[in-house]
Amino acid sequence: MLHLLCRHWGHLLSNTPVMPQCVPPTITIIFCHFRTAGILVSYQQCSFSGKVCHAQGRVTLLFQSAGNPMCKLAVVMCRSKSAGLNSTRHSQHSMILVPMDTPGVRKIRPLTVFGQDDASHGGHFEIHFDNVRVPTSHILLGEGRGFEIAQGRLGPGRLHHCMRAVGVAERALELLCQRAASRCAFRKMLYQHEVVSHWIAECRLAIEQTRLLALHAAYTLDTHGNKAARKQIAMIKVAAGRMACKVVDCAIQVHGGAGVSEDFPLAQMYAYVRTLRLADGPDEVHLSSIARLELTDQLRRTAAKL
Numbered sequence: 385m386l387h388l389l390c391r392h393w394g395h396l397l398s399n400t401p402v403m404p405q406c407v408p409p410t411i412t413i414i415f416c417h418f419r420t421a422g423i424l425v426s427y428q429q430c431s432f433s434g435k436v437c438h439a440q441g442r443v444t445l446l447f448q449s450a451g452n453p454m455c456k457l458a459v460v461m462c463r464s465k466s467a468g469l470n471s472t473r474h475s476q477h478s479m480i481l482v483p484m485d486t487p488g489v490r491k492i493r494p495l496t497v498f499g500q501d502d503a504s505h506g507g508h509f510e511i512h513f514d515n516v517r518v519p520t521s522h523i524l525l526g527e528g529r530g531f532e533i534a535q536g537r538l539g540p541g542r543l544h545h546c547m548r549a550v551g552v553a554e555r556a557l558e559l560l561c562q563r564a565a566s567r568c569a570f571r572k573m574l575y576q577h578e579v580v581s582h583w584i585a586e587c588r589l590a591i592e593q594t595r596l597l598a599l600h601a602a603y604t605l606d607t608h609g610n611k612a613a614r615k616q617i618a619m620i621k622v623a624a625g626r627m628a629c630k631v632v633d634c635a636i637q638v639h640g641g642a643g644v645s646e647d648f649p650l651a652q653m654y655a656y657v658r659t660l661r662l663a664d665g666p667d668e669v670h671l672s673s674i675a676r677l678e679l680t681d682q683l684r685r686t687a688a689k690l
């Protein structure tokens with residue numbers, strides 16, 4: 385997700401004094417959103433006094449790639465105290481670049497995902513931020529503009545995850561069909577049991593529906609921009625995670641015990657697609673957004689008719 389941040393906001397990163405000294409060409413950057421904390425140990429916030437940002441927080445959170453030795457920089461998004469009560473809901477957060485070697489940043493322990501180290505990108509970590517201070521020049525774009533940056537990268541980033549979920553589901557269905565056509569149970573091939581053939585059909589339906597939804601979201605994003613595509617992005621975010629979970633689950637079922645063993649990639653696929661229903665915001669939050677945007681659209685249409 386961070387490469388998208390860099391693509392759209394790379395000029396901000398390169399204008400920030402922290403970059404030249406700590407960024408080798410292959411740096412890994414993690415994104416730490418302080419509002420989403422697995423176990424919140426203390427209130428997290430940041431404040432600005434003079435020329436120093438003061439970030440305080442202790443979170444147990446799955447920070448993707450934090451275990452990568454190339455991880456030199458965290459983009460911390462947190463509520464900034466000085467945004468004040470009068471500021472709008474979306475102008476109370478800032479994004480701040482925090483080099484990982486800043487005093488007070490501590491990697492506490494590696495975390496597993498479904499019992500796996502998920503280390504292909506470096507692994508997840510619990511990170512504590514205790515009295516971390518960085519110059520205010522490390523604020524990206526400006527104080528209170530964190531959501532503005534986030535909106536720019538969240539849409540494409542989420543869509544990217546959804547497209548990968550469609551790919552995972554395709555592979556799971558392929559494995560399902562191979563198994564159904566090669567395994568005999570109760571004197572019939574598995575695909576000859578009606579329930580299995582219906583699963584194959586349902587999976588194909590679900591994949592195609594999700595693919596089209598993803599295409600529509602991508603089209604809206606490309607042609608009308610992030611803001612206009614919010615509803616489509618939220619819809620595909622929910623639909624893709626659900627669909628991929630369902631398809632991989634069917635494939636596991638058709639493989640029997642082998643489906644949850646290391647002989648097939650299905651258990652790992654399930655762990656991956658299940659996290660999609662949480663990472664980047666849980667389904668319930670996206671459903672609430674879809675409902676709110678739908679109501680707004682409907683009310684606008686009604687008002688236009690009057």
Ligand SMILES: Cc1cc2nc3c(=O)[nH]c(=O)nc-3n(C[C@H](O)[C@H](O)[C@H](O)COP(=O)(O)OP(=O)(O)OC[C@H]3O[C@@H](n4cnc5c(N)ncnc54)[C@H](O)[C@@H]3O)c2cc1C
Nearest residue numbers: 415416417420421422446447448659662663664665666668
């Ligand atoms: C594999 C993985 C990688 C991640 N990587 C990162 C990362 O790199 N950077 C980062 O900042 N975060 C990361 N996260 C964190 C992720 O964004 C949060 O876990 C997610 O947003 C949920 O927040 P939470 O864990 O604090 O759960 P909570 O906020 O405690 O929510 C728990 C549950 O409560 C319900 N709930 C919460 N809010 C609402 C609501 N408004 N309406 C209805 N129900 C609600 C939902 O069912 C939700 O699942 C990662 C998570 C995972 C699983």
